[in-house]
Amino acid sequence: MSDLPGIVVNGASGRMGQMLVKLVSESPAARLVGVLERSGHDWVGRDIGEAMGGAALGVPVTDDPLEAMSKAQAVIDFTAPAATVPLAAIAAQARAVHVIGTTGLSGDDIARLDAAARHAIIVRAGNMSLGVNLLVQLTRKVAAALDEVFDIEIVEAHHKHKVDAPSGTALMLGEAAAEGRGVKLDRVADRGRDGITGARVDGHIGFAAIRGGDIVGEHDVIFAGPGERVVLRHVATDRAIFARGALKAALWGIGRKPGSYDMMDVLGL
Numbered sequence: 001m002s003d004l005p006g007i008v009v010n011g012a013s014g015r016m017g018q019m020l021v022k023l024v025s026e027s028p029a030a031r032l033v034g035v036l037e038r039s040g041h042d043w044v045g046r047d048i049g050e051a052m053g054g055a056a057l058g059v060p061v062t063d064d065p066l067e068a069m070s071k072a073q074a075v076i077d078f079t080a081p082a083a084t085v086p087l088a089a090i091a092a093q094a095r096a097v098h099v100i101g102t103t104g105l106s107g108d109d110i111a112r113l114d115a116a117a118r119h120a121i122i123v124r125a126g127n128m129s130l131g132v133n134l135l136v137q138l139t140r141k142v143a144a145a146l147d148e149v150f151d152i153e154i155v156e157a158h159h160k161h162k163v164d165a166p167s168g169t170a171l172m173l174g175e176a177a178a179e180g181r182g183v184k185l186d187r188v189a190d191r192g193r194d195g196i197t198g199a200r201v202d203g204h205i206g207f208a209a210i211r212g213g214d215i216v217g218e219h220d221v222i223f224a225g226p227g228e229r230v231v232l233r234h235v236a237t238d239r240a241i242f243a244r245g246a247l248k249a250a251l252w253g254i255g256r257k258p259g260s261y262d263m264m265d266v267l268g269l
């Protein structure tokens with residue numbers, strides 16, 4: 001039996017779940033020890049490799065989180081708030097690092113995750129890619145350097161199946177822009193304009209979302225001033241960037257003190 005860190009993937013049939021199963025099962029630094037799906041899913045009880053249409057991986061899909069985590073040091077979770085929030089308490093009980101990529105979490109969900117982090121090691125980010133986390137840092141710097149004469153607008157584009165808006169990444173970028181300006185995002189965010197909205201309010205941070213086709217994820221932070229514009233952009237073309245970041249976070253989290261961490265901590269940015 002290998003002594004590589006054991007990783008569980010939650011939401012194994014999802015777009016990110018399948019990407020993670022592939023990455024972890026092929027990784028020289030970790031081993032796949034469990035895969036979770038919700039009760040009633042037709043993959044439960046099947047070998048995950050075969051369910052994904054490939055060779056058997058020797059790991060059956062289960063709907064029992066404690067069983068899945070019995071041999072694990074970490075669980076990677078890109079699912080939905082209704083699955084992620086309860087899993088935090090179970091991961092704490094199993095003493096497993098909980099890496100959370102799930103977006104669309106409400107303020108109440110985040111409060112519950114923060115409460116779980118008193119006993120659990122939670123690494124959570126709306127985007128686990130290196131490029132986006134660098135873009136977050138750049139956004140904070142540019143927002144601090146440019147005054148309110150530059151209007152900040154965040155435009156994001158994703159595939160047609162995405163259920164939440166603005167994206168988790170857009171919200172991270174908005175938080176960074178607000179921090180750079182020394183304001184609270186919830187006081188200045190304009191989320192969704194329609195009809196006679198009135199002129200733009202100076203100092204506000206606007207959000208716009210495009211949904212279509214198979215767009216993996218694109219984010220522009222626009223600083224629009226009189227006579228010039230600065231545009232910071234990230235374009236994701238492969239979901240593997242998120243999966244790689246999540247596995248890095250899982251390995252980084254093992255042995256840390258309980259608490260809430262993010263990708264800035266993992267990447268040392």
Ligand SMILES: NC(=O)C1=CN([C@@H]2O[C@H](COP(=O)(O)OP(=O)(O)OC[C@H]3O[C@@H](n4cnc5c(N)ncnc54)[C@H](OP(=O)(O)O)[C@@H]3O)[C@@H](O)[C@H]2O)C=CC1
Pocket residue numbers: 010011012013014015016017037038041078079080082083100101102103104125126127128129168242
């Ligand atoms: N932080 C980051 O870097 C990234 C975050 N994401 C986020 O990850 C999440 C998943 O994205 P994606 O893989 O595209 O989504 P999918 O819809 O492809 O997959 C979601 C998975 O979660 C499961 N799931 C959904 N709701 C529940 C529930 N209530 N209980 C148990 N399981 C549930 C689904 O199971 P079922 O099929 O049975 O519904 C499915 O396996 C989203 O929130 C997305 O925004 C995505 C990419 C990068």
Ligand SMILES: O=C(O)C1=N[C@H](C(=O)O)C[C@H](O)C1
Pocket residue numbers: 103126127158159162166167168169170216217218
């Ligand atoms: O749902 C997605 O696909 C993605 N979600 C994340 C987000 O909400 O920002 C990250 C990435 O953009 C892909």
